[in-house]
Amino acid sequence: MTPANPNRPGPARPGPARLATYFHVHLVSDSTGETLNAMAKAVTARFDGVIPIEHIYALVRSDKQMERVLEEVAAAPGVVLHTIVDRDLREQLEEGCRRLDMPQIGALDPLVGALSRYLGAALSTRVGAQHALDHDYFERIAALDFAMAHDDGQGATQDLEAADVVLCGVSRTSKTPTCIYLAHRGIRAANVPLVPGQEDGERLTALKNPLVVGLTVSPDRLVQIRRNRLDGLNASRASSYVDHDAVRDETVKARRAFERRGWPVIDVTRRSVEETAAAIINLLSERRSRRLASHW
Structure with a gap:
């Protein structure tokens, strides 16, 4: 066995953590x-x-x-x-x-x-051109008004026909912030919560114009989010709202309902609101392309 060379440097030791x-x-x-x-x-x-x-x-x-x-x-x-x-x-x-x-x-x-x-076009020297009070600007404002008026299941079902997209999911699946984000892109978005024993999304199956998208999340993540929500409200945790078995059952039923109705599903467990919105915009774009192709 070759003796160790005392002059040979040993394995590099991890240096101190780099400061920001x-x-x-x-x-x-x-x-x-x-x-x-x-x-x-x-x-x-x-x-x-x-x-x-x-x-x-x-x-x-x-x-x-x-x-x-x-x-x-x-x-x-x-x-x-x-x-x-x-x-x-x-x-x-x-x-x-x-x-x-x-x-x-x-x-x-x-x-x-x-x-x-x-x-081959000349540049505009108009300041703030992207923020002009044009048609797109007013469309975004109208989309924001629509999102607020149709948040959390508000409004009659027939009013949802005016939506571009309707988000459906159990409580705390980022439906509202996603709708607001989409509204800032000029997309009319509404959301309907799934409430055990009350609302299962069946009324949305009659919609013809909007794209209905189901949002899901892992039970563990959902329990964590809901507990944080209750802590913020100083509310009691003793409820099925944060019971792990009840939450798992709730999410499983929601996913089955989405699949049974043929709605596209987005898992928001590890997605930011921006990423969820981007996925929805892609779905809308694909749908629009299919509709245009069907006319040719």
């Missing part, structure tokens, strides 16, 4: 800043252990406002992301960042440039 890296990010927009904020969150989420300190400047539309932005950038050095459309304001921001030796990035530039080359 904080950095300043300045989000400069001439509109509401929603697009820029969402892009910044999506990008920084790709880096482990990185935590941005966000400085948000919305509705920046004058030289004086831009001067104030640059003063704050100088006070908290970091990365500058912007969606400034006005040419003069953009030049002011870019020149100010050069003086401060700060990186600045036009967040939409690569996509806008590529699309402009593809379309």
Whole structure:
């Protein structure tokens, strides 16, 4: 047996846990800043252990406002992301960042440039064009009103014919927040809860226009969610609402009802509201494509 070499390094020992890296990010927009904020969150989420300190400047539309932005950038050095459309304001921001030796990035530039080359179209310099009070805007507002008026089984069954989608599921399967999210995409969504001994979704089988989607969740996760809900309300836990056997029976019956009626089913156990909504939008798109194909 070869003796161990005392000069040979041993196996690497795990080093100390890496501390989070904080950095300043300045989000400069001439509109509401929603697009820029969402892009910044999506990008920084790709880096482990990185935590941005966000400085948000919305509705920046004058030289004086831009001067104030640059003063704050100088006070908290970091990365500058912007969606400034006005040419003069953009030049002011870019020149100010050069003086401060700060990186600045036009967040939409690569996509806008590529699309402009593809379309061969000139760019619009209208500020906040995506937030105009156009038909789509009012459609989103109407969809939000519809979702609130048809939340948790409210409204007559015949009123649901005006919906694009009706979500059905037992209590605490994210029906309401998913409907609200869909409404912000201009989709008219309603939801009907399955209540043991009262509502089993049978009335939805008569609907012709909307897509009915069943939402399910694992019994363990559902019990946890419901217990948290009761704790928040300072309510008693002594009920079938959080009894594990009763909850399992409730979810099994719900899934069987969905399958018996041929409704698409989405398991929300490990899905965020956004992911559930994306799956529903895909189902609506597929349905629309099938209907268009049937007309040709």
